[in-house]
Amino acid sequence: MTGALGRRLLDAAGTALAVVCLVALLLRLVPGDPVEAMLGEGATAADRAALRQALGLDRPAAVQLAAYLAGLARLDLGRSLHGGRPVAELLAERLPATAELALAGWLVAVALAFPLGMAAALRRGSAWDRLATGFAACGISVPNFWLGPLLILAFSIGLGWFPVSGREAPGALVLPALTLGTALAAVLARMVRASLLEVLGEDYVRAARAKGLSEARVLWAHALRNALIPVTTVMGLQLGGLLAGAVITETVFAWPGVGLLLVDAIQRRDFPVVQGCVLLISLVYVAVNLLTDLVYLWADPRVRSGG
């Protein structure tokens, strides 16, 4: 157990470091002169020199990277080019909204996927099964930047139940969470169905039935527990993925999170803020993946001993 645990922690630390390095050097990918791209035509030579120095672009890549890492250790991610506020402060301000949205979207996904996937697997070939597989196919194919406007059209403009955008009004979370959660629900419902079908064909399920256990007990105590293991992995991985999906959903609903900050920063070519947003989302993603691995280790003794 400790060996597998230690290896995964080390792995995650290495990955996080690689992510930081890539993000730190992201600006070097800008074709031409990044300072020019950021400041535009009207900037003076002095402005440019100052920004170049502030971003470390006047120094070799290794020195720039070291400076970025040193800054990161003090939670100093540089300053926004618009207004000059520290990037870390901007991120801290926006993070709660994104966390709230991602969590709500994830709950929507779980709440939709489990009943659908389970019903489909238990009544294979029935109308439930067709509904679930149809929902899964559509949910995966309808992108959230279209689903969002459709929901706004139906529930905000048509029925007037929920606000069109923003975060303040009551019920503002509902449509963004539905938008974000639907695609994930589709993926999960598929997984739950496939996983449960596979487990229901196993010998130990037949043995449990042969013992004369009730169908409910066979399902809850024997089948579901094992079927859940692969599903947990996907659920975890997707929670991290939701943060990235939130970039688009937040844009649709003007939800004031990290994703909207990122898109606004890109449009203003405010690269320090872009770097900060990408870094934050990626590091959270790495952390969530690590957490998923740990849950997996805990849930499946076979991985523990075999790993």
Added chain:
Amino acid sequence: MSAGVRLAAAVVGLWVLLALAGPWLAGDPNAIALERILAAPGAPGCPLGCDDLGRPLLDRVLAGARVSLEVALASVAVSAVFGTAIGLTAGYAGGLWDALAMRVVDVFLAFPGILLAIALAAVLGPGVDNVIIALAAVGWTGYARLARAQALALRARGHVLAATALGAGPVRIVLRHVLPLALAPLLVEVTFGIAAAVVAEAGLSFLGLGVQPPQASWGAMIRDGVRYLLVAPHAVLVPGVALAVVVLAVNLLGDSLRDRLDVRLRER
């Protein structure tokens, strides 16, 4: 083939056909006509309605089909060839090259998919070429992992050992004896990759990072249409239906191909 799969194949065929023939079929997708701004579907000259500059949505959807096909094919071709080459050589050769290649793959996978594409598109600047670069840079890892797994499983097979014993070089073995047997799952992955690339291109264009105005793209059309959702919902509905139908059809083809070739892909 079931009726659903046949329908999906027809939709994909239509998409390709219209994308290729679009410029000859449709009028100028960028022709502004102020007298028919946001005209409803069925108005004279615009059977699917017009957008906020009076440009016919039909013409723009056709132009968008071309962009999405171009981006999907180009980005998937680049990422599939590159990823497969990396994966096959890593899996076949093993050792340091394998360790190094898989470490790089892990780092790429440490970013949630679309975020890396957004970041790359942001620094590279907007435009179709940069969208292709960004999507290819994100997409190759899946092929690399899959090809590596295949190569690992295949390199101990009898025919590969026989070829080695006969003195065939590693390049010949990988190309002639490993690649053909690894193709089936890769082909399935390519199909899903095309669907994902269509969505991703539209997503980047929706965020303003892809195709630039006045050029049409389904994602950009949705973005423009959202502002007029209250008065002209068709400006969002038309490109969205095109997008969803094409993506659904490609995904269904991928499902059917997977069942047919009987490959089990790990769900990620």
